[in-house]
Amino acid sequence: MGNRAIEVLKENGIKTTHNRILILSFLLKNVGHYSTKDIYNNVKKKYMNLNLASVYNTLTIFAEKGIIKLVTKINNMAIWDSNTSAHAHFVCRVCQKIYDLQDISYLDIDIKVGKVQSIKVTYFGICNNCLKRGKASGSN
Amino acid sequence: MGNRAIEVLKENGIKTTHNRILILSFLLKNVGHYSTKDIYNNVKKKYMNLNLASVYNTLTIFAEKGIIKLVTKINNMAIWDSNTSAHAHFVCRVCQKIYDLQDISYLDIDIKVGKVQSIKVTYFGICNNCLKRGKASGSN
C-alpha cells in the first residue's frame, strides 16, 4: 500500500513526501467526497504530526494536477472528490450527502464563448432517504 | 423606478424596507453577476448609510425566495445572478468573467437518487477574449 500513490505522484511530477503519500493513499483507497478537515482527521489517525495547513496546501496541489476535483462548497467548506471521471453530483439539502451521477452524458455541447476545460454539474434537492424520513417537511 | 422591486418583494411576502427596495431595484435594473460587495458598493452610492452586513442578510433572503441565485464562488466570494431563468454559466479562468449560456436545455434528466429542486451547470475554461489576448499561455 502507498505504492499506487507514489506512482501517481511521480506521474504528475510531484515530490513524494510523507504527507502527500499518506493523503493520496487515503483518497485512492477511499474514493469519495470529503471536506479538507475530513481528510485531515482521517490521515491524522495514522500520522499524528499532520498539520491542517499542510493538508490545504497538498489538496490545492492535487487539484491543480487534476488528481482530485472540487465538488462544491458546503457551508463555505471545500468538498473534494477523488473520483475524477466525468460525472455529475446530487447534493441533498437535508442531510448534505453527495451522490454521484455517473450516467450523465450531455457535456459535449458546443460552447461558443470560449474553450471549455472542465464542467461542473450539480443537482440540488432532497434525497430518497430524507424524503422517506419526512425530514423535508416544512422546508422549501 | 423602485415600483417593480416593491411588487416583487410583496409577491414574495418580504417586508418592503428601504434597503431591500434599493438592492432589488439595482438587481432588476442591472441583471447580471455580482459579488456581495459589488452590490454593496453600487447601492451605497445612492444610500451612504448602507451596511455590508445588511446586504449579506438581504441577499440571503432573496436567494431563499428564489429572487436571485448563487452562481458560484470566486475566491471564496459568493457571486449572485439576478437572472433566475434556467441557464448555465461559463466562467473564464483568466479574467474570471461569467458568461450566460441561455441555450442549454438538458436539465430534464431522470434522477433516481432523490427529488431535484434546482440544477447548477458551470463550464470552466478560457473565454475567447482571453484566448485572443494570449493571456492563457502558461496556464494549465
Add this chain to the structure above:
DNA sequence: GTTCGTGCAAATCTTTTGCAGTTTC
C-alpha cells in the same frame, strides 16, 4: 405599539501566509 430590520462592532470560521527547521532528490 409591536415586530422586524438596520447599522455597528465583534466574533467566527475557513483558508492562506511567513518563517525556521527538516526532508527529498
Add this chain to the structure above:
DNA sequence: GAAACTGCAAAAGATTTGCACGAAC
C-alpha cells in the same frame, strides 16, 4: 547541498451574530 515541504502560529478575508436603535405595518 539546494530546493522544496512541513509544522506552527498568526494573518487574512468572507460571512455571521449580538445588540441597541429605528422603521414598517
